[in-house]
Amino acid sequence: MLIQPLITSASNGNWMNFMTWSPFGVPIPGDIVIINHAVVLDTSFAYSVGSITVNASGSLIQNSPVRDIMLNGVNASFL
Numbered sequence: 001m002l003i004q005p006l007i008t009s010a011s012n013g014n015w016m017n018f019m020t021w022s023p024f025g026v027p028i029p030g031d032i033v034i035i036n037h038a039v040v041l042d043t044s045f046a047y048s049v050g051s052i053t054v055n056a057s058g059s060l061i062q063n064s065p066v067r068d069i070m071l072n073g074v075n076a077s078f079l
Contacts, residue, residue, distance in 0.1 A: 009037040016042050046070040051077040
């Protein structure tokens, strides 16, 4: 069984900034991502497994109208 990494926002910031996340690093498709801060989506990507959860204390806002998060697969979720 493959264990999916749990990545949680640690501060407000850009998705691609490793300092936004705990543990340090940039979430990639397949990770379980929990957003508790204001995170700016400064990239596009596709998820086929893993999940992204934006809690009430957090937000996920794109910095360009052409940013996308694509979910493709029964094991991908955006909550």
